[in-house]
Amino acid sequence: DVKVTQSSRYLVKRTGEKVFLECVQDMDHENMFWYRQDPGLGLRLIYFSYDVKMKEKGDIPEGYSVSREKKERFSLILESASTNQTSMYLCASIPGDRAFRDGYTFGSGTRLTVV
Amino acid sequence: GENVEQHPSTLSVQEGDSAVIKCTYSDSASNYFPWYKQELGKRPQLIIDIRSNVGEKKDQRIAVTLNKTAKHFSLHITETQPEDSAVYFCAASIRGNDMRFGAGTRLTVKP
Numbered sequence: 001d002v003k004v005t006q007s008s009r010y011l012v013k014r015t016g017e018k019v020f021l022e023c024v025q026d027m028d029h030e031n032m033f034w035y036r037q038d039p040g041l042g043l044r045l046i047y048f049s050y051d052v053k054m055k056e057k058g059d060i061p062e063g064y065s066v067s068r069e070k071k072e073r074f075s076l077i078l079e080s081a082s083t084n085q086t087s088m089y090l091c092a093s094i095p096g097d098r099a100f101r102d103g104y105t106f107g108s109g110t111r112l113t114v115v
Numbered sequence: 116g117e118n119v120e121q122h123p124s125t126l127s128v129q130e131g132d133s134a135v136i137k138c139t140y141s142d143s144a145s146n147y148f149p150w151y152k153q154e155l156g157k158r159p160q161l162i163i164d165i166r167s168n169v170g171e172k173k174d175q176r177i178a179v180t181l182n183k184t185a186k187h188f189s190l191h192i193t194e195t196q197p198e199d200s201a202v203y204f205c206a207a208s209i210r211g212n213d214m215r216f217g218a219g220t221r222l223t224v225k226p
Contacts, residue, residue: 004158035216040124042204043159043216058213090158103149103161103206104214 003027006091006107013114019078021110023091030096032074033104034058034066037088049074050096081114088112119207121217128195129225136220138205139187147208148181148188153219154201162203163190195224 007022023032031050035043035058045058047066055066063085067075074093078085088111092104121138128134140148146167151159165172165179165188172179176195181188188207192199205217 033213040218042119042121042218043206045213045215048213103151103164104159106151106158106160108158 004091004093004105004107006089006110008110009108011110011112013078013081013112015082015114017078017081017114019081019112019114021076021078021089021091021112023074023076023107024072025074025091025093025105026072027093027095027105028071029093029105030071031094032068033092034064034074034076035090035092036060037090037109043090046076078112081112083114086112086114119205119215119217121205121220123220124218125221125223127223127225130195130197132195134190134192134195134199134222134224136190136203136205136222137187138189138207138217139185140207140215141186142207142209142215143186145186145207145209147214148179149206149214150179150190151204151206151216152201153204159204192222195222197224197226200224 004025013019033048034046049055049068065077088109090109091107118141149164152162153159163177165181176193178191202219202221204219206214
C-alpha cells in the first residue's frame with residue numbers, strides 16, 4: 001500500500017540538464033517535503049510546502065526550485081544539474097494540522113546521478 | 116541554525132546484546148522526537164517517537180528516553196537481532212511541521 005510515490009527510482013542526467021523529480025501522495029496531506037540524503041550528512045531539507053502553490057526554502061535550496069500546483073503532487077526541479085547534486089532524493093508528507101501524529105511518510109527515493 | 120547531533124555513526128553489536136544511539140538537539144522549542152529505521156535500499160520508516168511531555172516510551176524491544184533539560188534523547192534496542200541491522204535516524208521537530216535529522220547510525224548486528 002504505497003502512499004508516497006516517487007516517479008523514478010534511478011535517474012542519470014547530464015550536467016546542465018533541467019531535471020524534474022516527481023512526488024505524489026494519496027493521503028490528502030497538506031504538507032510535503034523534499035530532502036536529499038548523503039552519507040554522513042543525514043537528511044537535509046531542500047524545500048517544503050504547506051499548501052497548494054505555497055513553498056518555503058529549507059536548509060539547502062540553492063540550485064533547486066519546486067512546484068505544487070495540486071495538493072497531491074510536489075515536484076523538485078534542478079534548473080541546471082551539476083555533479084554535486086548527485087544524491088538520493090526523498091519526498092515526505094504529513095497531515096496539515098500542525099501536530100505530529102505519526103511522523104513523516106517517506107517515498108522510496110530517487111537516486112540521481114549527474115554526469 | 117537548529118542542529119541535531121547523532122552518535123555513534125557506526126555501531127556493531129553481537130546478536131542478543133543491547134544497542135544505544137544518542138542524539139542531542141539545539142532548539143529548546145522542539146517537542147517531537149521520532150526515530151526512523153532505513154534498511155538497505157528502502158525508505159525510512161518511523162519506528163518509535165516521543166513527545167516532550169514524556170520522559171520515556173517503550174515498544175517491545177525498542178525504547179526511547181528524553182531529557183529536555185539536557186536536550187538529548189536516546190534509542191535503546193534490547194536483545195538485538197540480525198534484522199535490526201539498518202541505518203537509524205533521529206529527528207527533532209522545529210517550527211511546526213518541520214524536522215531536523217541526525218546524520219544517521221549504521222547498526223550492524225552480528226549473528
